[in-house]
Amino acid sequence: MLELATYFIVLFTLQLMVILQGGSSWWFNLIWASFFVALFLGRDKLYYPPDHPHVKLRRQNIRLWLGLFILLIFFNLYFSIYVATQHQSAITSFFTGQVFKGGSAWEEKRLDHMAHINQRHEHVTLKGTIRSAVDIDGNRVRFDLKVETINGSPLSQAEKVAVTHFVRTLKERERYIEVQRGDEWEGVVELTRAQPARNPGAFDYRRYLQQRGIHYTAYVRDLGNIRSRPGVVDQLLNRADQYRLKWIGQTEALFGEQTASIVQAMTVGYRDELDRQVLEMYQQLGIVHLLAISGLHVGIVLGCLYLLLSRLPLTRETIYLILFLVIPVYIMLSGWQVSVVRAGLMAMAVLICFFFRLRHHSLVGLYVVYILILMVNPYYLYHAGFQLSFATTFALITVVPKLYPLLPGKSERLQQAVAVAVVAQAVSLPVVMYHFYSFSPLALLINLILVPLYSVVYIPGAFGLTLVSFFSLDLIRLPAWAYEESLNLLHRGLEWLYRLPWATVNTGQPGWWWLILAFVLLVILGRCAELRQKGAVGLVLACFSCLLVLQPLLPYLDRQGYVMVLDVGQGDAIVIEAPYRREVVLIDLGGQLAFYQEEWQRPSRTFETGRDVILPYLRYRGINQVDKVIVSHGHYDHFGGIQGLLGHISIGMVLYPPVMPQSDFERLWLTRIQEKGIPLYHVSKQDHWGNNEIQFLVLHPPLPQGGLAKQTHNLHDYNLVLWNKIYDTTFIWTGDVEEPGEYQMLDAFPWLQADVLKVAHHGSHTSTSEPWLAQIKPQVSVVSVGGNNRYGHPDREVIRRLAESGAPLFRTDHHGGILIVIRPGQYSVVPTLQADREQVQ
Incomplete structure (x- = not known):
């Protein structure tokens, strides 16, 4: 069952990659044919004599195979339609249709005008609904606007535009302070196509927006009317934004500037105030996951809450229900980050199984959440956070239980901690190197020390101290001071490590052959651990280490x-x-x-x-x-x-x-x-x-x-x-x-x-x-x-x-x-x- 589900997920992912890349149809035929090849190779598991006691299981397996095959075809159609719709722009159709209706040279003029739109467009008046939180940073205001009309004429379909407004006066900036998601906005803007990556290895802003269904950016030239009209859903999301901002304000009242920014990142995923050098240090040392809300943070929140609720006169089912209701609230407070959504949905699935006393397997829950998130936005497949979250979770579920008994030592907890650190680092390194072009040789050792420390002290402390501070700041001044001083001491040690010349190694972006080879070695590692081949596990880890060393040496060849x-x-x-x-x-x-700017105009970065x-x-x-x-x-x-x-x-x-x-x-x-x-x-x-x-x-x-x-x-x-x-x-x-x-x-x-x-x-x-x-x-x-x-x-x-x-x-x-x-x-x-x-x- 699990092997079949895993195989299906592999084919599902390959099929989605082909669709997103615009691959030819013969790739789909190859993927579907491999499904039947696997069916033929596993035919011995599907054949039983008519009088065999497991003959019903055979029928169930055949139905399961056929059902998964039908699902592959369904997902092919679903994602093909999604991508085709995503690439269409109602704004482009509006301009080409408005400017060139009729005429013998329509197509030639249309192409000329499209080239003009791709670079820069004349000023137009947009009117629509704000569909994101309004980000105010110095004199720059940014938000997503769902455009409904251009110059008073309706679009065939409302389309999102990324709006940026460099306000000229403090009074103009203050107009945005009370603006929320769902409000109606109108203004004169200059429409442009977002800039692609202008240098190799740089951030591709155009691709990033296209994956969110946004084809144009708008720079405001004259602000018009802003009218409040949020719907029920918008009011709920705005309320979550307000609570999040209140939490952020409370951390700033409790801690110093640097500690507050770290607590904000660890608790609600807010990084805007995080010092860039601190963030870069965490990234380069391979511990940025401690600041990115993930399954670790969700598990700590639910675990602490469970311990508190279990001391109250509540039934276990009631506790499960309360935890189930808390999860979506926390997902909203954390800004809908992919890693939080993944961990939250998996936790909700597990709680449902606990509540109804159903048998469950973490891997099946992971696969279901994986498919659901990609159905919402298939382009998440290319996001580094999405890849790290699911790849690491998959490896922790499948490999760690088989690997840790093979490690030397008498302490089972220490063996598990080492296995978790080794597997998490091995799986995440190819992803990190592909997206960020570097890794830290110290990452394994640092994670072995800091993950337990943050799990036991700093993450629960961040939640606990901030929560108690809402009732009494004076009561926790001393614990907050001790928390902050210990964290500052820890950071001084990390800064010393970061300054070492070999603390981080720039590897360059690995080629596909390197990534495939790394993936194959990781699969072999999992298989060897499952077969309990201790010597083979050591050999595979040695080969993987050699592959890591080879990548930064390639330019010298x-x-x-x-x-x-x-x-x-x-x-x-x-x-x-x-x-x-x-x-x-x-x-x-x-x-x-x-150029000189007044203090209120200066951005955080x-x-x-x-x-x-x-x-x-x-x-x-x-x-x-x-x-x-x-x-x-x-x-x-x-x-x-x-x-x-x-x-x-x-x-x-x-x-x-x-x-x-x-x-x-x-x-x-x-x-x-x-x-x-x-x-x-x-x-x-x-x-x-x-x-x-x-x-x-x-x-x-x-x-x-x-x-x-x-x-x-x-x-x-x-x-x-x-x-x-x-x-x-x-x-x-x-x-x-x-x-x-x-x-x-x-x-x-x-x-x-x-x-x-x-x-x-x-x-x-x-x-x-x-x-x-x-x-x-x-x-x-x-x-x-x-x-x-x-x-x-x-x-x-x-x-x-x-x-x-x-x-x-x-x-x-x-x-x-x-x-x-x-x-x-x-x-x-x-x-x-x-x-x-x-x-x-």
């Missing part, structure tokens, strides 16, 4: 070189990986200047290029050390990203132009670099380094007389320019050099040419002169530039010169990050936002 011109907006950041990963060089660090763009890409590529950081010059759009990198990734050395710091920002961060023990060198014309596969030569600027330049009215005069060669492919990295610098290089290096030219100063008219292009003769040109920037970069004259030179132009504002893959004798350019690959020999 790759003979290709990689150059990534990252999309950092109006700035430069270029990551160069030498063949066989013999060197990693980062040229410039990007950076976006923040601001964008930082180094932390939010460069560091995720380095993790995606499995880079654990940058050997050289080359700063072309000290302007913020080339050096600002150092704030998010320093202390978060190992840096071998920093190369800087031959000029003293010209701003307070430069002085501050160059000092911090040296305080970290990172060597700082000033380089100038003719400096060079390299090996057989990769070489660098500094072309500009020359070393000033008397050493470093003390002051300069134009920092671009001392901008570093480098010639770079990987195998036979040559590059020139220009930074923001201007025409006088170009002429100096042409005079000093008459042989100078390059296959790939980084267009200087984001395409400004002050650079990229015709004589420069005439000598360099680039085959490809790349410009790093922000979309719709206020400088008008790249300049039209520069674009014309590049077009006349015959070099195709790749722009980060159009193509996103631009990857150049170098092999001996050839290279290819792969834009992130373009499927086509341009192969240049």
Whole structure:
């Protein structure tokens, strides 16, 4: 029975993946055919002689097989219709129908207009119903709006839009404070398509919204009317939001800022106030599940409540009923997180079995909840939290009971704790590495210590202290102080571990072959544990460990070189990986200047290029050390990203132009670099380094007389320019050099040419002169530039010169990050936002 149910779930999952990916119909035939192959292989279990006492069981098994097969076909139809509906947009149909009704060239105009909608649309008036909680963060207000009319005309079907409003005044912000789910909202907005991932490994906001059935984002230009009209369901959800906010406020009154944010995360899943560095520390050390409400937290809540209720004069059935009613309330208070819904539904199923004294198996309950959640939204299948929650729970149910007796030791509880930690880590690691590109070698040991500690002390303490504080804050001041001080002490220890150079390893995103191999090893581990083959279990765990070690070593076996011109907006950041990963060089660090804001306007989290763009890409590529950081010059759009990198990734050395710091920002961060023990060198014309596969030569600027330049009215005069060669492919990295610098290089290096030219100063008219292009003769040109920037970069004259030179132009504002893959004798350019690959020999 359980084997059949498990096989069905595997086929169900494969079928759903094919549907979500838009696979061909022959995949369905293959999946369904495998169902009958399994039936044939297991025919001995279905055949009994007519006089056999279990002949009725045979009939039941056959009916079960046929029933599951019919379910597969049903789910195929259900999810196919769901996905087809999800991809339709009533807003797109509205615009194409309104603008182009009739006409001989309708289809051509429709496609042109669709391309326009995909980028940006004119201002329109939307009217609809708010379908989410209103998130207010500084001057930014966000919510989902179910749009019913556009410019007064009704849509064929109401459609959700993600609305963002950057309010201009405090009075305008206060209008949203009382706004709730279910209220009617009207305003003038600018409709756009959400941004896709603009760099490899980055968060894909467009895909995230599409999986929620949202095709457009709306930026408010003029706020109209807001009218309260919540229905019964909305009132219930709003009441849950209010209780959640009240709980959050109580934790802030009871604890300090950092402890309160951790208690909020552990009790009601609220992470908005959680310090980003603390959250990153938990993630990198592999213990973030302690802050994400899951079966552990639900079990603790129900267990503590059961102990309290069992001391009252209540029957066991009454206690089960009370616990059953508490679960959906807690799910609502925790924000409907997938892991809570999964744990809550499973607990409700178990309580029903207890109440009616039915036989049950946890695995069947897990499968039922799995299918129910995917029927609500099949795209949950791709969510990291969903995958971690169900994969880990499945492994704990099936493997741990068979594994722990095989472990050495006399204490059964210790054996179980070790088995739980080993199995949970082994199952979660492939998922974590695929989604987050790193893991901690210390995770197993830390979890062995912290999971029992949090289960016994910190999670129950968070619930208990907060609950009692509603009755009397003074009564628990001392216990709350002890709780907070012990948690702070624990965090200081975790911070010490986190700062160790080997505490986390960036592995890069594993390929499918690696994931399949890891999955096969985990299945073999479970089978060996079931057969009680102790030696085989140890061998499989050793093979799995070798597979983990292999992943971060793979780049050192790759003979290709990689150059990534990252999309950092109006700035430069270029990551160069030498063949066989013999060197990693980062040229410039990007950076976006923040404008002055009043205190009420400041969001809880601001964008930082180094932390939010460069560091995720380095993790995606499995880079654990940058050997050289080359700063072309000290302007913020080339050096600002150092704030998010320093202390978060190992840096071998920093190369800087031959000029003293010209701003307070430069002085501050160059000092911090040296305080970290990172060597700082000033380089100038003719400096060079390299090996057989990769070489660098500094072309500009020359070393000033008397050493470093003390002051300069134009920092671009001392901008570093480098010639770079990987195998036979040559590059020139220009930074923001201007025409006088170009002429100096042409005079000093008459042989100078390059296959790939980084267009200087984001395409400004002050650079990229015709004589420069005439000598360099680039085959490809790349410009790093922000979309719709206020400088008008790249300049039209520069674009014309590049077009006349015959070099195709790749722009980060159009193509996103631009990857150049170098092999001996050839290279290819792969834009992130373009499927086509341009192969240049």
